[in-house]
Amino acid sequence: MKIEEELKVKKFTNDWQRATVNVLFTASWLGLVLEKRAAKKKITLQQFNALRILRGQLPEPTTNNLLRSRMISNTPDISRLVDRIVAKGLASRAKNRDDKRAVDLFITQKGLDLLEEMEDDMLLMDVLPSNINEKEAAKLSSLLDKFRGEIAENEK
Template sequence: MSIDKAIKQTKGFKDERKRAVINVMYTGNWLVGHVNDLLKPHKLNDQHYNILRILKGRYPDYISPGQVKEVLLNKRGDLTRLVDKLVKMELVNRCNNDENRRVVNLSITEKGLQLIEDLELEYEMSEKHENKLTEEEAKTLNILLDKMRE
């Protein structure tokens, strides 16, 4: 469905660049909504999932909350509160840094790793929209989105 129909735009856009920006924002929110629907039964949101993915990428090493925040896709909200929930759910370990007591270290637990694996499988099974783009189309889209942020 075109962005015009999706947002019931009747007057049209000023130009294709404006249309593209709205389309990217709408599609991004649509994708986040889809991911959040998959995460809801696990009592997680897209930020929790992003934190778990970051920690999985560093596993078995530790990472500081500051390093996590640097690479979060969505920096809204309180990182401490988000991590607290993951620790409470036993998906993340938090411990003090032996070299600097003011620094906290984070790592993903085995339970967290298993959840990420299960979620990835669940996500793959539900992702019909990913298959709508060929590899070449996806590559072109990635190049264009990267160019937008330059």
């Protein structure tokens, strides 16, 4: 469905305005879809993201700071997020050998199993391939990278 129909807008000022509104609307829509899917497994989208980062670091440990720096969305209270995934048995903590103040984080087998179970659903494999082909997905990703790169440079 076109963005004009979704928002019941007759006309945008120009294509740049339409693109901006479309990106914002789609990001919000996508976030809601993914939150609902994660909730079915009794975790949040941020917890899912944290588990993916922990898995990507294996066999190396992850610290809270590294986790915070790689999260997709801003997560001010990373300690509470970590507390929750540890309490669910999806991650574990260990003391850092080199820095007594630091804590090493590892994904548990339970966390790995949960990610494997959720992966296709969270990557929208039931939606994306039926709406856009792989070449279109690559082009969309490339355009979003280009768009974000310009904004990032101007906002530093």
